[in-house]
Amino acid sequence: MSHPPSDAAPLISIEAVDKWYGAFQVLRGITLTVRKGEKIVLCGPSGSGKSTLIRCINHLETYQAGRIVVDGVVVNDSVKNIDTVRSEVGMVFQSFNLFPHLTILQNCTLAPMRVRGVNKATAEATARRYLDRVRILDQADKYPAQLSGGQQQRVAIARALCMEPKAMLFDEPTSALDPEMVKEVLDTMVGLAADGMTMICVTHEMGFARQVADRVIFMANGELVEQAPPEVFFRNPTQQRTRDFLGQILAQH
Amino acid sequence: MGPKLDFSVVFDALPALLWGCVGTFQLALSGMALALAIGIGGVLTRNSRRAPVRLATITFIEIIRNTPFLVQIFFLFFALPGLGVKLDPTQTAILALGLNGGAYAIEIIRGGVQSIPKGQTEAGLALGLHKGQVFRLIILTPALRAIFPALTGQFIMLTLTSSICSSVAAYELTSVAQRIESDTFRSFEVYFTITGMYLAMSWILMVGFAAIARRQFNYPTR
Numbered sequence: 355m356s357h358p359p360s361d362a363a364p365l366i367s368i369e370a371v372d373k374w375y376g377a378f379q380v381l382r383g384i385t386l387t388v389r390k391g392e393k394i395v396l397c398g399p400s401g402s403g404k405s406t407l408i409r410c411i412n413h414l415e416t417y418q419a420g421r422i423v424v425d426g427v428v429v430n431d432s433v434k435n436i437d438t439v440r441s442e443v444g445m446v447f448q449s450f451n452l453f454p455h456l457t458i459l460q461n462c463t464l465a466p467m468r469v470r471g472v473n474k475a476t477a478e479a480t481a482r483r484y485l486d487r488v489r490i491l492d493q494a495d496k497y498p499a500q501l502s503g504g505q506q507q508r509v510a511i512a513r514a515l516c517m518e519p520k521a522m523l524f525d526e527p528t529s530a531l532d533p534e535m536v537k538e539v540l541d542t543m544v545g546l547a548a549d550g551m552t553m554i555c556v557t558h559e560m561g562f563a564r565q566v567a568d569r570v571i572f573m574a575n576g577e578l579v580e581q582a583p584p585e586v587f588f589r590n591p592t593q594q595r596t597r598d599f600l601g602q603i604l605a606q607h
Numbered sequence: 608m609g610p611k612l613d614f615s616v617v618f619d620a621l622p623a624l625l626w627g628c629v630g631t632f633q634l635a636l637s638g639m640a641l642a643l644a645i646g647i648g649g650v651l652t653r654n655s656r657r658a659p660v661r662l663a664t665i666t667f668i669e670i671i672r673n674t675p676f677l678v679q680i681f682f683l684f685f686a687l688p689g690l691g692v693k694l695d696p697t698q699t700a701i702l703a704l705g706l707n708g709g710a711y712a713i714e715i716i717r718g719g720v721q722s723i724p725k726g727q728t729e730a731g732l733a734l735g736l737h738k739g740q741v742f743r744l745i746i747l748t749p750a751l752r753a754i755f756p757a758l759t760g761q762f763i764m765l766t767l768t769s770s771i772c773s774s775v776a777a778y779e780l781t782s783v784a785q786r787i788e789s790d791t792f793r794s795f796e797v798y799f800t801i802t803g804m805y806l807a808m809s810w811i812l813m814v815g816f817a818a819i820a821r822r823q824f825n826y827p828t829r
């Protein structure tokens with residue numbers, strides 16, 4: 355796997371971000387810089403704020419203090435900035451969230467046509483290319499409900515890629531899948547990583563982390579507790595909380 | 608039973624009665640179109656971030672749902688000219704049916720919108736679509752599908768309610784029947800016949816709604 359040069363420009367920069375739900379602080383002074391082409395795996399116990407953090411990057415959640423900058427654009431309440439960031443950062447959800455009333459192809463062409471103003475023929479050509487890449491082109495005219503979970507998630511990845519994003523966010527993309535379908539989705543993500551996509555993946559698939567991640571980050575109680583390249587992270591975690599967590603995760607798998 | 612039944616007056620009046628059915632369909636279909644527009648638009652204003660807009664919508668719904676239709680149509684018929692708005696009886700009837708049906712449609716459609724998982728909106732926003740686009744392109748069709756039986760039930764109701772529009776002399780089946788009855792004094796025969804005609808119109812509408820559902824909502828859900 356080709357690692358990005360360490361002096362590559364920062365694509366996503368999170369600076370001292372705090373977030374509260376009422377009196378409850380979900381994110382505590384999060385600082386994280388993701389370089390172009392870098393692959394980050396984010397893990398941590400349930401409720402630690404992993405989803406909240408990556409959802410702040412495309413402004414699905416707001417934050418109260420600090421700053422997030424994506425490719426030079428500050429993610430704040432400016433509608434123009436939010437539009438720019440959302441059209442350049444793809445997101446894949448645990449629950450796929452394909453649009454049930456649209457065919458697979460229409461799911462993939464909707465945003466390019468409506469957001470980028472791409473014409474239908476071009477949007478369909480792009481969609482077919484990405485559907486082929488996630489090896490699901492033969493299902494293009496079906497509806498989401500006619501596909502298996504693994505297939506739906508691969509479509510969700512293709513749908514995001516059709517916007518030609520500069521980075522991709524994954525929020526536990528394999529957690530809702532039957533075990534036999536996890537691999538097909540992970541393989542797709544490995545392929546994407548190999549092509550140089552910048553990725554932040556919330557996942558507990560430690561095999562994937564070992565294979566793909568440049569950095570594995572452990573998050574707990576709204577803080578980034580520890581981060582290291584996978585070989586270091588798994589062999590020599592420095593924090594007790596990380597060791598406890600790894601013990602639990604590895605016992606389950 | 609009183610005097611002998613005589614349906615011959617009904618046969619003579621059949622063309623007039625059938626034109627009355629056309630009038631009823633015209634009121635009903637126009638009223639439905641207006642109600643659907645109010646229903647969809649009202650869901651947006653009902654959920655508006657601006658409190659006055661939200662409050663105005665809720666007030667409208669409360670007034671309509673807690674007053675009689677007959678009073679509503681009289682209000683429009685007699686109050687609007689005072690405000691300088693001149694509508695003929697049929698236009699008044701369509702407006703009254705649309706406003707009344709719309710208030711109910713808002714609440715029905717809102718239920719459908721709320722039944723759509725949050726993840727659908729989030730996926731749309733994450734792709735860069737605006738809120739309005741998300742509503743129109745992603746939420747609306749599945750939401751309408753979810754409540755289509757309730758909505759069409761309300762529209763059948765609206766069609767039957769159109770008979771009350773005879774009170775402002777709008778052109779529709781009941782007003783035609785009233786005229787024939789006062790000319791012939793054959794009350795039972797006339798109302799027996801139009802009962803069958805209303806029943807038939809309801810069935811025709813139900814068949815039509817089913818056809819629309821098959822066309823618009825034919826995607827599989829599981």
Ligand SMILES: Nc1ncnc2c1ncn2[C@@H]1O[C@H](COP(=O)(O)OP(=O)(O)OP(=O)(O)O)[C@@H](O)[C@H]1O
Binds near residue numbers: 380403407
């Ligand atoms: N809308 C909300 N209102 C109040 N609290 C919330 C809200 N959304 C999330 N939280 C809380 O914020 C914390 C972080 O949630 P988040 O979903 O980011 O955790 P997570 O690390 O992704 O967990 P999981 O592994 O279960 O997905 C949790 O304690 C959660 O209960």
Ligand SMILES: [Mg+2]
Binds near residue numbers: 404406
């Ligand atoms: Mg989560």
